[in-house]
Amino acid sequence: xxxxxxxxxxxxxxxxxxxxxxxxxxxxxxxxxxxxxxxxxxxxxxxxxxxxxxxxxxxxxxxxxxxxxxxxxxxxxxxxxxxxxxxxxxxxxxxxxxxxxxxxxxxxxxxxxxxxxxxxxxxxxxxxxxxxxxxxxxxxxxxxxxxxxxxxxxxxxxx
Amino acid sequence: xxxxxxxxxxxxxxxxxxxxxxxxxxxxxxxxxxxxxxxxxxxxxxxxxxxxxxxxxxxxxxxxxxxxxxxxxxxxxxxxxxxxxxxxxxxxxxxxxxxxxxxxxxxxxxxxxxxxxxxxxxxxxxxxxxxxxxxxxxxxxxxxxxxxxxxxxxxxxxxxxxxxxxxxxxxxxxxxxxxxxxxxxxxxxxxxxxxxxxxxxxxxxxxxxxxxxxxxxxxxxxxxxxxxxxxxxxxxxxxxxxxxxxxxxxxxxxxxxxxxxxxxxxxxxxxxxxxxxxxxxxxxxxxxxxxxxxxxxxxxxxxxxxxxxxxxxxxxxxxxxxxxxxxxxxxxxxxxxxxxxxxxxxxxxxxxxxxxxxxxxxxxxxxxxxxxxxxxxxxxxxxxxxxxxxxxxxxxxxxxxxxxxxxxxxxxxxxxxxxxxxxxxxxxxxxxxxxxxxxxxxxxxxxxxxxxxxxxxxxxxxxxxxxxxxxxxxxxxxxxxxxxxxxxxxxxxxxxxxxxxx
Numbered sequence: 237x238x239x240x241x242x243x244x245x246x247x248x249x250x251x252x253x254x255x256x257x258x259x260x261x262x263x264x265x266x267x268x269x270x271x272x273x274x275x276x277x278x279x280x281x282x283x284x285x286x287x288x289x290x291x292x293x294x295x296x297x298x299x300x301x302x303x304x305x306x307x308x309x310x311x312x313x314x315x316x317x318x319x320x321x322x323x324x325x326x327x328x329x330x331x332x333x334x335x336x337x338x339x340x341x342x343x344x345x346x347x348x349x350x351x352x353x354x355x356x357x358x359x360x361x362x363x364x365x366x367x368x369x370x371x372x373x374x375x376x377x378x379x380x381x382x383x384x385x386x387x388x389x390x391x392x393x394x395x
Numbered sequence: 396x397x398x399x400x401x402x403x404x405x406x407x408x409x410x411x412x413x414x415x416x417x418x419x420x421x422x423x424x425x426x427x428x429x430x431x432x433x434x435x436x437x438x439x440x441x442x443x444x445x446x447x448x449x450x451x452x453x454x455x456x457x458x459x460x461x462x463x464x465x466x467x468x469x470x471x472x473x474x475x476x477x478x479x480x481x482x483x484x485x486x487x488x489x490x491x492x493x494x495x496x497x498x499x500x501x502x503x504x505x506x507x508x509x510x511x512x513x514x515x516x517x518x519x520x521x522x523x524x525x526x527x528x529x530x531x532x533x534x535x536x537x538x539x540x541x542x543x544x545x546x547x548x549x550x551x552x553x554x555x556x557x558x559x560x561x562x563x564x565x566x567x568x569x570x571x572x573x574x575x576x577x578x579x580x581x582x583x584x585x586x587x588x589x590x591x592x593x594x595x596x597x598x599x600x601x602x603x604x605x606x607x608x609x610x611x612x613x614x615x616x617x618x619x620x621x622x623x624x625x626x627x628x629x630x631x632x633x634x635x636x637x638x639x640x641x642x643x644x645x646x647x648x649x650x651x652x653x654x655x656x657x658x659x660x661x662x663x664x665x666x667x668x669x670x671x672x673x674x675x676x677x678x679x680x681x682x683x684x685x686x687x688x689x690x691x692x693x694x695x696x697x698x699x700x701x702x703x704x705x706x707x708x709x710x711x712x713x714x715x716x717x718x719x720x721x722x723x724x725x726x727x728x729x730x731x732x733x734x735x736x737x738x739x740x741x742x743x744x745x746x747x748x749x750x751x752x753x754x755x756x757x758x759x760x761x762x763x764x765x766x767x768x769x770x771x772x773x774x775x776x777x778x779x780x781x782x783x784x785x786x787x788x789x790x791x792x793x794x795x796x797x798x799x800x801x802x803x804x805x806x807x808x809x810x811x812x813x814x815x816x817x818x819x820x821x822x823x824x825x826x827x828x829x830x831x832x833x834x835x836x837x838x839x840x841x842x843x844x845x846x847x848x849x850x851x852x853x854x855x856x857x858x859x860x861x862x863x864x865x866x867x868x869x870x871x872x873x874x875x876x877x878x879x880x881x882x883x884x885x886x887x888x889x890x891x892x893x894x895x896x897x
Contacts, residue, residue, distance in 0.1 A: 314610055
């Protein structure tokens with residue numbers, strides 16, 4: 237059922253994208269079919285393939301029973317990872333690379349440690365992780381910014 | 396040629412090769428990390444250095460990661476990459492018998508043998524193919540790109556339909572932004588300025604490979620690693636007798652691996668499994684395979700490394716990558732302003748020859764490094780995922796942001812990561828998606844140029860050219876694969892019905 241919904245969403249998006257191709261401007265000198273021709277071919281093939289896949293799923297018991305994995309991302313530790321990473325990616329511009337990365341790494345490493353060892357990290361572990369992460373991130377920032385010349389976000393507080 | 400040698404044998408180039416080999420080996424030997432992730436994360440760094448050192452770094456990562464997977468395959472029975480699945484069959488039993496160091500030395504030598512063999516083929520075949528392809532026009536390039544996309548999907552067997560679906564999604568993603576050829580229409584940008592240049596290839600690669608792997612690993616955090624002790628040695632190398640006994644196996648596996656590498660879509664995993672089966676079939680003692688026969692390790696390790704050189708042949712000569720990593724490397728070259736293909740040898744002979752020489756240097760560096768650091772690599776394979784996975788995510792961020800310092804890239808890298816996770820967990824292959832992203836633009840621009848030149852698509856199809864042959868071959872391949880798949884499914888249905896009756 238999950239894959240059928242996935243196919244239906246894909247097909248619906250494809251139909252919208254197909255309709256949009258007619259709004260693309262075409263140069264009068266362009267004799268190649270215009271900017272919309274190629275996406276139209278791709279979308280038509282995609283929709284045909286999705287229909288075939290849907291028929292394939294509906295006609296096979298094995299396919300019908302096969303679980304479609306999608307919602308697992310939004311459950312348990314994966315959800316925590318996903319949300320924290322999303323927040324890290326969105327906030328890094330405002331908070332800055334060094335601060336945000338230190339916070340992210342300390343939280344994620346300790347969170348994964350708890351999952352892996354099935355126990356809370358000791359104070360010693362937390363201290364070692366924190367010191368190593370702080371030194372590592374400062375070194376990483378130095379390598380990227382000063383050696384490789386990459387502009388990493390400095391954030392509102394300046395570092 | 397002397398200029399090329401001089402430009403390759405520079406300290407910075409050799410340093411990049413070495414760094415690539417070391418990091419590649421680390422990525423290869425850690426289960427869950429692989430060559431595409433290693434190369435994808437290194438792509439942003441390549442923009443900051445010259446093309447030849449950048450190629451040295453990428454080849455080092457590619458060859459190193461392909462070979463590095465043997466460490467965890469032998470010691471932990473967890474293949475570091477898909478290319479090392481068959482290495483577990485005999486490598487792990489050898490380790491269980493207390494011969495882990497032997498198994499690793501067989502693997503390291505076989506990888507070197509396969510790599511050097513395919514590099515020789517690369518040196519011989521790539522310039523030859525490039526010369527043949529020099530007269531290619533838009534129609535021929537379109538045919539070549541189309542055929543490689545079809546080949547990738549047809550090779551997927553049961554996943555063929557899913558492969559074609561991800562190709563269409565990849566091609567459609569490449570339509571976003573300014574239209575090629577006319578450069579007039581802005582397609583699917585929805586008023587977002589950042590989308591005018593389209594989805595960045597590096598961001599797509601990081602999103603599709605690296606982050607889904609981390610998300611996937613989060614669910615397996617509780618898996619414990621049991622280590623195997625290794626005897627101390629300065630240099631792990633098989634004896635002359637062992638090399639002599641397995642020379643035939645290594646040679647035939649290297650031939651198979653190189654051929655499989657040249658064919659788009661098959662990759663190291665298929666090469667090692669096929670050559671393992673081949674070695675088993677031709678062996679005088681097939682019953683010993685799976686119980687710790689050195690020939691098993693020699694065969695699959697030489698085959699998977701032979702794929703690397705093979706995959707570079709069509710990339711350099713035709714602009715069509717042979718496997719996923721070659722696609723990413725090709726993307727890196729395109730982003731550096733270098734177009735791989737027949738014109739590369741003519742327009743940039745120094746770089747073309749430089750890559751050929753680098754293939755040899757990288758293989759030698761890889762062997763020297765691997766044979767001397769097997770004990771260290773064994774320790775690295777045991778690094779807990781709780782430390783690795785957050786660090787990889789940070790590298791995904793630095794990699795994404797260093798391309799054009801655009802926060803918008805960080806938003807869609809997460810969306811692509813979700814798409815990658817769905818693909819990964821539901822049997823939709825990654826390789827065709829990446830290939831479609833690499834070949835999408837040339838496919839469209841060459842199709843439209845061909846239509847403009849010949850008048851219509853039908854007129855293109857009646858041109859007496861290799862392009863027409865490739866297009867025709869693509870259609871025939873699809874028909875053949877569809878017929879074969881429908882026969883297989885009807886046979887399966889008949890069997891199921893008969894079983895139900897019984």
